[in-house]
Amino acid sequence: MHLKNYTVMGFRSLQNVRDIPVGSPTILAGHNDGGKSAALSALQFLVADYKLSEVDRTYESPAEGSKEQSQPRRCELTAVEGIFTLDPWEQSHFGLPETVLIRRQAGEELIGRLEYWARLPDDERLQDLSRFLVPELKTIVKELGVSTASSKRADLEAALRTYGIEHSSSMGWVQIPSELEKRMPRVLPFDGKAAKPDQAVKVALKERFESHVDDNQISGQLQELESEVKERLRIDAKSLCDHIHARCPDLTEVFVEPDVAFDYGFRGAPLKIARNSGEAVGLDRSGLGSNRRISLAIWEWMSELLEQESRTAPETTDDNATNEGPPPLQTIILYDEPDTHLDYKHQRTIMQLIRDQAALPNVNVVVATHSMNLIDGVDISDVVHLKLENGRTTIERLGSDTHHSIDLHLKQIAASLGLRNSVLLHERCFLAVEGDTEQQAIPILFRLSEGMSLQAAGIALWACFNNEGALHLASYLVKHGRSVMLMVDADSRTAAKGLFKVDRLIRFFGSREAVNKMVKFVGEPQQFNELEELFSNELWAKIANEIWPKSDPWLPSDFAELRNSRKFSTSVQLTLRDKSDVGPGGKPEMMYQLACALKRPEDVPTQLREVFAELRQAAE
Template sequence: MANNPAAPDATRLALRSLCVDNLRCLQDLPPASLEPSLTILTGPNGSGKTSFIDALSMLLEGSSPSEEARSSSDRNITVTGEFSSADENKCIKVRATYSAGRVQREVLRLVHPDFGSPPESMTIQALREAFASAGVESPGGASKAPFVEAAMEWISQRPLAELQEAWVSLPPETAAQLPRLTVFRSQDAADQPGQVRRLVSREAQRLLTTEAYAPRLDEIAAEVQEGIDPVLDSIKAMIGRYCPGIDDVSITTSFDFSRINPQVQMRLTRDTGESIDLNEAGSGLTQRVGLAIYAATLATLQGEGVEVVGTLLAYDEPDTHLDYQAQRELFEIIHEQGSLPHVQVVVATHSVNLIDTVTLQSLRHFRLENQRTRVDNPSDYGDSEEAVFIDDLVSGLGMRNSVLLSEKCFLVVEGPTEERALPILFKKMIGETLPSAGITLVNTDGVGSVRRLVEVLIRQLNRSVVVLVDGDARHSPGRINDTWLSEMRLVEGTNGFFVGAKEFEDAFDDEVWLRVAREWFPLDDGSSWQSSDFSNARVDEHGMGQALENLFSRRLRSRVSKPQIGEALARTVTDDEIPEAIRKAVSAASDISKKYYLSAEKCCGPE
């Protein structure tokens, strides 16, 4: 019979997570979740993004990887996916195992020991024997369908205690409910006919599962079956002749006409009549043709009836060799594709144009840890409200996703004075700028936000962090105490620092502030700054930072902001006048950055 079942909309399944073992640097990779619409894979070269897309092909298409793709030659490559329907009423696990040069796909099912396999995958003789073993009367006749229906009905009435989970061969009916995969790889940019071939193949496969074609294919399959029955009879007879002791031989055949491999030729002709060989065309034209094919993919996904079958589009660095404008157009198409209810899109990319235009929850950051891929998943939050809060927090601080996922170290502070002062102090101490050192300085404008941001950076994104907060942060409402530092794997004096008795500003001596005032904020009313001005500000009930802002603004009769004060302080102070906590925090951030370079993630061969 033909294996061309149509998947009804109610049973259409989407991929929710993927775990992989023994595929290049994807070794014992825990389940990595996929978003319902758009998932972006980021990370350095060699971190496993391409291997992840290869794993999708292995699971959804049964594609065989090369033998060289095994991490360990003595173990199989295994890919396991969790799928669910849109209403989550149906959830299944499907596994693909590569062994001995072939891929076997299985589904985790509840089976009865007397049957051992799903009834639909058993022969009539095996079903008869299973019924006899269970002590149940089997249907008569030579048609398999009544046997399967009776077996399914009997199993459905068994107590759960009698059933057991087992990996069984993936039935065609279940395979038809899985999303159809189309992969676009970076090397496809120069192979437009190949792109068209994949698009045509996917659309042809979809058409052949519809009611307009499936019955006709079944008829053709039946006719072909009649034609090969004599061949099968001959094989069975010869096995009986050459294999003494064999009493019966059963050979079951099936045909899958949905596997389409069309041949495609493309020819372009200019309005002048000039024929164009795409292999000889310039990059500008090939980019435009490629974008047109991506747009055509979107158009076919928006057609009538296509939502019956789920689709997963996987792009492996599609932005390679595209100019800025072409990247933007491509990403607009990708966003539109992901917005369709029956489409999932997975994109492996380095493009900040795409990374910075999606929510943090859409990103999966791949990194190597002891030559094994680990995936940092920002979407692993307790609930959707928490996810939205974190996304708003990060965007409110002006932090781009690309920075969050790629910067070497984050130096987190809680006020505008230190935000302006620290870049200058860092340059004085280390001799280079924060950006050139790969360090991002973040001012959260409050100790409570320090906690929330650091928790995201460390727990969700596995980033390196140095925290420099005011001394009174230990006792503030969003306090930063030893317990919290320990939870964040921060150690006071190593990567967690408190500066000043109360605030950053009071860590500097009155004489330093006196020089700052005389050099940067001279008075024009005939008076002069005195050291007592700053000793008085030091004991102000509102804190020295606010007291200095008020003092300078009042005496100069114009607004003086904390950032202005921070810059003046940093440009005035000498190296030996920089407080120890600040010196250690700056050195800690610099050391982390240097270690990042020294232990740069090494490629484990192809991704």
């Protein structure tokens, strides 16, 4: 079985967080206490041996309109549901479809119950066969006239499950068969915050222990012993339950199900190190950086074992349905802030390790991190942003709507612009502009006008090659809930394709009000066509004499004449280049030098100052 994604309900701050992907890798990003570690623990609760505690249960939110209780209560049910895909062997062996919904849920008693959504047998006895002893199963088989392969418990249960599916009139949650439970993914957790190599050794060697136990030569012997001991304990438990029921007649039912598993015998393997011969040092006496490097070495070794397994494992094909042995289990590696306490060299090593592991067959990796290097090292669609809203975790995925044909184009634009994933997650506002001219001049003009940098204000500036690229990037960010402003020259109104006509812009941004708020046409209030026209003739002459001098002084009339040309900015740049020995080589250079030469906030054109003020407000 391969877990594709999972939904968490009633687990710490994750009151109802749906469809967390399990990818290759998946990056869980977000602020402290946003629910990243809780998401990893919830996954372990679903597929592994995580023991639920009282503090894991979410506090109930007060009903709307009711007075909040002085003593909040925990939720009644904690559940984690996962969508699993079954390989052909599992589909054939268990008689199940390719996709199965499985959940582990627990109530106030904190006892987890693993169930799957399936046909619900009309005979209630068949909905949970684990509570019956073998003699009782035989009685039910005989009563229903079911034929079985043998009188072993596994064959009895398999026959009754098949009968239950055939005699079912509804769907519901059914206790998962023990053999199917053994096909659940194995989880290897790596806690970077704890920095305990002992735990890493235990996880790594426990996995090898389980592999050895699964060896056919050993597993058969263990299963026989386990079944015999479990059956004897069931008989003892039945006697105990009968005695309790006799002494407590008010109880309608008393039931004890012994849980015996010989394959949980590995307890640990304490690790000691010595830097000098004969001088063993306890890990609790070593530095955090040293401990993390040791843990990293252990996980590199673990990665080599996983790679070796992938080379020797049989390929999963339709033919596997008839093979004797089942295909390999899915391995999910969980990293909780893996680069904590590591220097940059070792951070690069852990990043490469994660990439290598995620590339292995049957291996998926989920990483909870603050690391911008890790966040920026994957496709944005692989990043899950977890954040707290009113004390509860919400999920946000960017770039996941790939069914829309424009998304791929926009992601490519974002990649070519260097639009990092961490910027998408953490910047508070985005300013999309046309090209290099704006990208060079706007940061300087903003700092002069507002007294701070764009970065300090939480604003990300992105130049998009042309006005159409800026429009597409802005609409992409708006669609994913980002605060955005689009700044283009006023002559975009008459651009080809008519993309900047009001009705077309409304399609991109949703309403006329949104268009008026987010789209700024530079120069339009003054009936100009472009950014360069916002600066007065007097200012152009003053700056030109300072940085682009010619034989005779520049006059305001020199620039006034150029305003009658088809493209003012091109005419100014060519005139400065031709008449001055130090004239600018292009428009971006010209506007950069002009912006650097300005001295007072009042030198920044009024429309730009108004736009900058709106940007700051949007980023607050």
